[in-house]
Amino acid sequence: MIPCVNKKLFGVECMGCGTQRAVYMVSQGNFVDAFKMFPAIYTTILLFVFIFLHFVDKKRKYHKIIIFLAILNAVIMVFAYIYKHYKF
Amino acid sequence: MENYQNPNEPQNYQNSNFNNGNGNFIATKLPNTTVSLVLGIISIVCCCSGIIGIVCGIIGLMLANKDIKLYKSNPQQYTGVETTNTARILNIIGLVISVLSIIYSIWSIIQIGGWDAYMMQIQQAMEMAQQNQ
Numbered sequence: 001m002i003p004c005v006n007k008k009l010f011g012v013e014c015m016g017c018g019t020q021r022a023v024y025m026v027s028q029g030n031f032v033d034a035f036k037m038f039p040a041i042y043t044t045i046l047l048f049v050f051i052f053l054h055f056v057d058k059k060r061k062y063h064k065i066i067i068f069l070a071i072l073n074a075v076i077m078v079f080a081y082i083y084k085h086y087k088f
Numbered sequence: 089m090e091n092y093q094n095p096n097e098p099q100n101y102q103n104s105n106f107n108n109g110n111g112n113f114i115a116t117k118l119p120n121t122t123v124s125l126v127l128g129i130i131s132i133v134c135c136c137s138g139i140i141g142i143v144c145g146i147i148g149l150m151l152a153n154k155d156i157k158l159y160k161s162n163p164q165q166y167t168g169v170e171t172t173n174t175a176r177i178l179n180i181i182g183l184v185i186s187v188l189s190i191i192y193s194i195w196s197i198i199q200i201g202g203w204d205a206y207m208m209q210i211q212q213a214m215e216m217a218q219q220n221q
Binding site for chain 1: 129132171173174188
């Protein structure tokens with residue numbers, strides 16, 4: 001696994017921390033654990049699926065759904081990060 | 089490479105006012121769409137390491153803006169402006185996440201008590217790790 005540079009340099013977890021572990025967990029079938037590790041994992045996977053489709057399938061247009069998923073992804077990442085560190 | 093203009097490439101036909109005989113310009117793809125899209129994806133994924141995300145995001149945003157300017161100068165000439173818009177938004181998101189992440193890192197270092205205190209803490213952690221081994 002690639003170590004997080006932010007974590008190495010500053011000792012603080014970044015917003016993307018847990019992505020690789022979550023992907024690994026999904027590949028192992030631990031879907032709930034993956035969500036707990038990194039809640040944005042499923043929107044990230046969907047985003048990549050649609051970006052892949054965008055490159056492969058030239059007939060249809062995926063722009064709106066890609067933009068929507070990217071924004072949703074960013075929002076989930078930020079809120080999950082805040083939740084993880086402050087636990088209201 | 090950017091300054092090199094091959095007159096046989098369709099994207100350079102605009103200079104010679106090339107048209108296909110019907111009075112319509114032959115539509116060509118905007119030059120940097122895919123590159124800026126990929127850079128946007130990288131900047132979202134690599135938001136982890138702040139700096140990479142910021143660099144990729146800024147480059148991608150510049151490329152996308154350049155393409156949009158090109159498109160606006162001659163809307164009939166180019167296709168694929170939707171992709172450029174997508175790439176631009178992806179870049180902006182990646183950039184925002186990277187910047188937030190870096191700001192949080194700096195803030196947390198300040199909270200610990202400045203750079204020296206932070207280095208002290210890291211050294212202590214290293215010593216602890218060595219003792220545990």
